[in-house]
Amino acid sequence: MDKDISALTVLFTEFYYWVTVVIMFLIHVGFCMYEVGASRRKNHMHTLMKNTMVIPTVGITFYLFGWWIYSAFPNGPGFTGGLTAAPYALPWNELMGTHMGGTPVSDTLTAADTALWARLNGVFFAAFLLFSWTTASIVSGDCIERIRSGAFWLLAVLIGSVLWIIDASWGWHPAGWMVAKLGYHDAYASGVVHAIAGGFTLGVLLVLGPRLGKFRPDGSARNINPHNPWLVTIGLFLIYTGFWGFYAACNIPMFDVQAGDGVFFSATNIYLAPTTLSAITLNFLTSLFGGMLAMYVVAKGDAFWTYSGGLAGIIAASAGNDLYHPLQAFLIGAIVPVISYKLHYFMERRFKLDSAVGAVAVHGYTGFLGVVVAGFMLWGYPSSPTEGFAPITPWGNFVGAVIMFGVLGLVPGYLAAKALDAFGLLRIPREIELAGLDVSFEIQREVEAAEVTRSVHDAASDLIAERR
Amino acid sequence: MATIESFAGTVTDIGPMYPFVGTEMIMVVVVAAFWIIWHILQLRGESQEFKEDTERLRSQEALRKVLEREG
Numbered sequence: 001m002d003k004d005i006s007a008l009t010v011l012f013t014e015f016y017y018w019v020t021v022v023i024m025f026l027i028h029v030g031f032c033m034y035e036v037g038a039s040r041r042k043n044h045m046h047t048l049m050k051n052t053m054v055i056p057t058v059g060i061t062f063y064l065f066g067w068w069i070y071s072a073f074p075n076g077p078g079f080t081g082g083l084t085a086a087p088y089a090l091p092w093n094e095l096m097g098t099h100m101g102g103t104p105v106s107d108t109l110t111a112a113d114t115a116l117w118a119r120l121n122g123v124f125f126a127a128f129l130l131f132s133w134t135t136a137s138i139v140s141g142d143c144i145e146r147i148r149s150g151a152f153w154l155l156a157v158l159i160g161s162v163l164w165i166i167d168a169s170w171g172w173h174p175a176g177w178m179v180a181k182l183g184y185h186d187a188y189a190s191g192v193v194h195a196i197a198g199g200f201t202l203g204v205l206l207v208l209g210p211r212l213g214k215f216r217p218d219g220s221a222r223n224i225n226p227h228n229p230w231l232v233t234i235g236l237f238l239i240y241t242g243f244w245g246f247y248a249a250c251n252i253p254m255f256d257v258q259a260g261d262g263v264f265f266s267a268t269n270i271y272l273a274p275t276t277l278s279a280i281t282l283n284f285l286t287s288l289f290g291g292m293l294a295m296y297v298v299a300k301g302d303a304f305w306t307y308s309g310g311l312a313g314i315i316a317a318s319a320g321n322d323l324y325h326p327l328q329a330f331l332i333g334a335i336v337p338v339i340s341y342k343l344h345y346f347m348e349r350r351f352k353l354d355s356a357v358g359a360v361a362v363h364g365y366t367g368f369l370g371v372v373v374a375g376f377m378l379w380g381y382p383s384s385p386t387e388g389f390a391p392i393t394p395w396g397n398f399v400g401a402v403i404m405f406g407v408l409g410l411v412p413g414y415l416a417a418k419a420l421d422a423f424g425l426l427r428i429p430r431e432i433e434l435a436g437l438d439v440s441f442e443i444q445r446e447v448e449a450a451e452v453t454r455s456v457h458d459a460a461s462d463l464i465a466e467r468r
Numbered sequence: 469m470a471t472i473e474s475f476a477g478t479v480t481d482i483g484p485m486y487p488f489v490g491t492e493m494i495m496v497v498v499v500a501a502f503w504i505i506w507h508i509l510q511l512r513g514e515s516q517e518f519k520e521d522t523e524r525l526r527s528q529e530a531l532r533k534v535l536e537r538e539g
Contacts, residue, residue, distance in 0.1 A: 042534075060503055064496065092492035100482035105489060114483060150511040425511065429518055431525040435534040439521050 009254050009265075010119050016253040017123035023245025024130040028055065030238030031137040035144055037231030038357050040224070042436020043145045050149045054136045057153045058160035062129045064091050066161035070128060073169035079177040088117040095121050127249040128168070131193055132160035134246070138197035139413075141357035143204060145211050145437070148428055151420045158416055159200050167192050167408045171400055174272045174384065183383040183390035184400035187269040188250050188280070188318035190370030191404035198364015199409025201355070207417035208426060210354030212433050221348050224356070229303060236307040240288070243314060247284050247321075251277065259385065271384040275322040283329040287317035290333030298338050305341065308358055312337035312366045319374035319397070323381065332373055340365040364405060371401040 032051050039047040058066075071086030087108040088095040094106055101118030103111065136156035143152060171178035172192040178184040186192055215221055226232045251267045257274040258264035266274045291313015292306055299305035313333030321329055344361035347353040355361065375397025383392050390396060420426040432439065471489050472482065525531050 057503075057507075060499065064500055064503070092496045094484040094489065094492070097492070098485040100479060100485060102480050102482045104483055148514060150507070150514045153510070154507065429522050431522050431531065432518055435521070435525050435531065439525070439534060440517060443524075 010116065012254050013252065014119040014123055017120070017127050017249065020245045020249035021123065021126040021130055024127070024134075024242050024249060025245075026238045027130065027242030027246065028133050028137060030235045030240075030242060031134075031141065032235070033231050033238065034235030034357065035141050037228040037233075037235055038141070038226040039144050040436070041227050042438055042442070044438060045441050046149060046437035047144055050144075050147075050152055051137055051140045053149070053153060054133050054140065054156050054160070058132050058136050058156050059129060061157045061161040062132050062165075063096070063125070064161075066132060066165045067096075067125045067128065069162065069165045070169045070173065073166055074173045074175040074177060076170070076177055080180055084175070088113055088121055089125075096125075128165065130249070131168070131189070131246070132164060135164045135193055135197040135200075136160040138194070138359050138363050139201045139204060142201045142355045142359040143208060144356050146427055146433055147204075147208055148425060151417075151426045154420065155200075155204060155413070155416055158412065159197060163200065163408050163412055164193065164196050167196050167404055171404070172270050174270070174386065178400055178403070179271060179383050180386070180389045182396035182400055183392045184396055185271075185374055185378055185381070185383045185392045186319045186371055186397075186400065186404075187271070187275075187322035188247055190315055190317075190319035190367045190374070191401055194315045194318075194363040194367030195371060195401060195404040196367075196409040198360050198362075198367055199405035200413035202353075202360045202364055203410040203413025203415070204417040205353055205355060205360065206351075206414055207421050210352055211356070212430065214354045215352055219349075219352065221352075221354075226304070232304060233307065236311070239311065243311070244284070247280055248277070251275070251280070253277070257385070269322045271386075273322070273382070273385050280321055282326040283317060283321040283324055284314060286326040286330040287313045287321065287333030289313070290330040290335075291316070291337045294334035294338050295341065298341055305358070308362045309337045309341070312340055312362045315363060315366045316340075316370040316373070318367075319370045320378050323378055328377065332370070332377075336366055336369045336373065337362075339369060364409070368401045368405045371397050371404065375400075 028051075032048060035051050036044055036048050068086060068089040068091070071089040072083045074084055075081035077083045087093050087106065090096070093109075094104065095109065095114065095117045099114065099118040101115045104114045136159055139155060139159055140152060170176045171182075171184045171186055172189065173179070176184070184191075211224060213222065214224060250270055252270075252272065253267050254265055255268045255272060256263050257266045257268060257272070267277050269275050288310045292310040295309020295312070296306045299309070313336075316336035317324060317329040317332045320332075324332070340361040343365045344355060344358055347360070348355070353360070372394070375392060375394040378392045379394060381392045383389050383396075417426055428437065436442070471487055472485055475482075525534065
């Protein structure tokens with residue numbers, strides 16, 4: 001690192017991403033609280049651990065292969081070229097460890113590689129990893145109370161360390177083939193995080209089936225209400241908070257965007273096109289406002305759907321929130337979640353889909369529609385500052401949304417769940433589902449409590465005997 | 469042997485700082501094996517837990533007691 005502005009830029013970028021990761025961690029805290037609040041008392045501990053263990057299972061696999069996939073797959077491979085060389089992201093590379101950025105030991109690295117990636121590799125890895133956890137957590141919520149934790153963690157690795165990061169490499173990378181050929185634009189990840197996770201969840205749910213008792217004999221749905229609405233509320237608020245970090249992590253904070261002569265530093269979106277943090281702050285907020293206001297009315301003041309409507313509002317506008325006017329973001333944030341809400345109940349009635357926390361609607365349908373809307377709203381805009389890339393079009397973004405939701409989400413989710421089901425690994429036994437996943441834990445606690453009570457009684461008896 | 473023996477001199481000469489530089493591939497293999505074995509052990513343990521719980525819940529009385537608790 002020398003003393004010029006480029007050194008400061010790298011150091012600032014390193015610190016910026018480090019902070020985004022800390023804020024984004026709250027998303028996972030929120031998801032855990034939300035799921036535990038939404039589950040019944042008899043399933044608490046398993047529900048908590050199911051989502052908590054996403055952190056290490058997806059975490060270590062993202063280190064082993066997820067981060068490399070992002071850097072190596074922008075061409076497909078096979079659509080616009082082969083694998084992209086990304087030695088710095090290989091798990092055995094020196095830049096995946098503690099490094100001061102000086103002379104490389106490996107002959108696959110240059111001095112420029114080490115100077116840049118020694119400081120940015122870890123924080124970029126972590127920012128993308130937090131998105132990975134989010135995709136897995138989205139799946140987790142809808143599967144509560146009947147999926148085997150072991151099956152879920154395998155599915156979590158698949159969505160979190162393989163599928164979503166492939167779609168990010170294709171459509172959320174400055175050189176991604178979908179950006180180059182389709183003009184795919186999805187600045188804050190309506191499709192690349194939310195649509196794929198929602199589609200994957202739908203695929204899993206189709207195989208997993210509803211919770212016992214969810215549907216009446218006539219086929220109508222019962223409400224399985226959250227046991228603790230306050231925990232759900234705090235969880236959703238924490239997800240809102242973490243979503244700020246998520247938005248921040250979708251930007252490069254300081255980058256020379258002046259093509260040709262001169263220098264002009266600005267924040268950019270993930271495609272390196274200029275935007276401002278101020279603009280995305282306005283749009284984040286107004287899309288949140290739109291979603292909450294609309295859903296409060298449509299869901300007749302239901303707290304769960306009002307909060308989820310706020311999230312869905314942001315997700316709906318996210319694909320174009322680098323460029324929308326705040327009031328456009330507001331309207332998109334208001335309209336799209338209402339459609340998703342209607343679709344949620346349609347799918348429940350028509351296909352007996354038990355989407356326990358509404359994740360397929362809030363993330364899947366909303367993310368899909370958000371990408372499609374961006375295709376119309378931003379029709380003709382450049383998808384990227386790179387010369388020769390396709391411009392944004394409705395058909396480019398529609399095809400992109402189908403790839404995200406369907407090709408990389410729904411289909412692999414369905415097939416993976418089918419495979420687990422074939423080995424009897426997907427769903428918990430009926431007796432356990434009726435009694436609750438925590439049945440052994442609860443019995444153990446009762447046995448331990450009884451033993452303590454007995455020991456207290458014995459001690460009291462001894463004391464009485466001594467005093468006599 | 470320590471990778472870094474002194475921070476005196478030119479900092480920009482310092483590359484990797486962790487101990488045992490050159491053993492990265494071995495560490496990756498060990499950690500990958502750890503990850504796979506963890507899943508196998510977890511699935512086995514979970515199956516065993518479900519088997520025991522299911523046995524325990526086989527009697528009508530046990531199931532009734534548990535369902536009462538949900539009440």
